[in-house]
Amino acid sequence: MEIREELLRRTEEIERIIYAYLPAEEGYQKTIMEAMNYSVKAGGKRLRPMLMLETYRLFGGKSKVIEPFMAAIEMIHTYSLVHDDLPAMDNDEYRRGKKTTHAVYGEAIGILAGDALLNYAYETAALAFEMEPGHAGVGRALAVLARKSGIYGMVGGQTVDVESEGRPDMTKEKLDFIYRLKTGALIEASMLIGAILAGATKNEQRVIEESAASIGLAFQIRDDLLDVTGTQEILGKPVGSDERNHKNTYVTFEGTEQAKRDVAERSERAAACLNSLVVKNEFLTELIRYLISREK
Numbered sequence: 001m002e003i004r005e006e007l008l009r010r011t012e013e014i015e016r017i018i019y020a021y022l023p024a025e026e027g028y029q030k031t032i033m034e035a036m037n038y039s040v041k042a043g044g045k046r047l048r049p050m051l052m053l054e055t056y057r058l059f060g061g062k063s064k065v066i067e068p069f070m071a072a073i074e075m076i077h078t079y080s081l082v083h084d085d086l087p088a089m090d091n092d093e094y095r096r097g098k099k100t101t102h103a104v105y106g107e108a109i110g111i112l113a114g115d116a117l118l119n120y121a122y123e124t125a126a127l128a129f130e131m132e133p134g135h136a137g138v139g140r141a142l143a144v145l146a147r148k149s150g151i152y153g154m155v156g157g158q159t160v161d162v163e164s165e166g167r168p169d170m171t172k173e174k175l176d177f178i179y180r181l182k183t184g185a186l187i188e189a190s191m192l193i194g195a196i197l198a199g200a201t202k203n204e205q206r207v208i209e210e211s212a213a214s215i216g217l218a219f220q221i222r223d224d225l226l227d228v229t230g231t232q233e234i235l236g237k238p239v240g241s242d243e244r245n246h247k248n249t250y251v252t253f254e255g256t257e258q259a260k261r262d263v264a265e266r267s268e269r270a271a272a273c274l275n276s277l278v279v280k281n282e283f284l285t286e287l288i289r290y291l292i293s294r295e296k
Contacts, residue, residue: 014070017070018046038105044078051284052191080154089162137196179220211273222292
């Protein structure tokens with residue numbers, strides 16, 4: 001399997017699904033729809049909906065009930081980036097090679113666009129109830145989406161991250177907590193939702209969540225490395241923002257070489273979890289290993 005070609009093909013498939021759920025740009029409030037759509041269409045790896053779909057397929061899922069959840073997880077991820085780029089947070093003007101939402105629409109609309117994407121994500125995910133009214137997994141999947149996105153997940157991790165900037169008492173243990181919630185929680189949500197909607201057993205869901213946690217940590221460590229070793233031309237956003245914002249990162253604690261080894265170890269651990277299952281998905285395993293060497 002040529003992973004890059006397959007990634008491109010599947011990313012295009014996922015974007016067709018996501019774009020179908022975006023709001024029409026109309027009415028007196030159309031500016032907010034334009035800002036929402038601009039944010040989502042700015043590009044990206046579509047990693048979370050891809051992991052969700054491939055986990056769904058891993059357990060034999062074939063229905064379109066997964067699609068509103070795929071759109072919803074990408075909307076939630078995008079809202080977090082829109083807010084992360086704001087002047088009060090990282091104050092970045094470029095992401096994915098394009099102007100950030102607040103840089104184009106202003107800070108107020110940037111805030112509202114993030115708010116709107118979060119609300120619209122739940123509205124979109126709830127469409128699954130209409131698609132399959134008798135599917136018991138839809139409610140459980142929605143609960144996972146909400147919890148992993150909120151104070152016990154991404155928002156909780158982001159809060160500790162903000163409070164820890166520049167503090168001398170930052171520890172590796174706290175950093176691991178931040179990464180598990182800030183980055184890992186949405187990846188865990190993505191894969192868990194795929195497993196739940198496909199009817200995976202409780203034990204299979206546990207294995208999937210464990211694999212996703214390792215993927216999330218590896219992904220964030222790789223991000224830390226790219227902030228040190230990457231270029232704006234390749235990444236599409238300014239490098240060195242962690243140092244500029246006085247953030248302690250995995251590289252700060254472990255150094256570049258150990259961080260690289262830990263990315264590889266965590267990625268292999270995630271793949272091993274998947275390989276322990278009776279069901280198999282070759283592309284999902286290859287995708288995890290590909291993340292080790294990504295350049296953006």
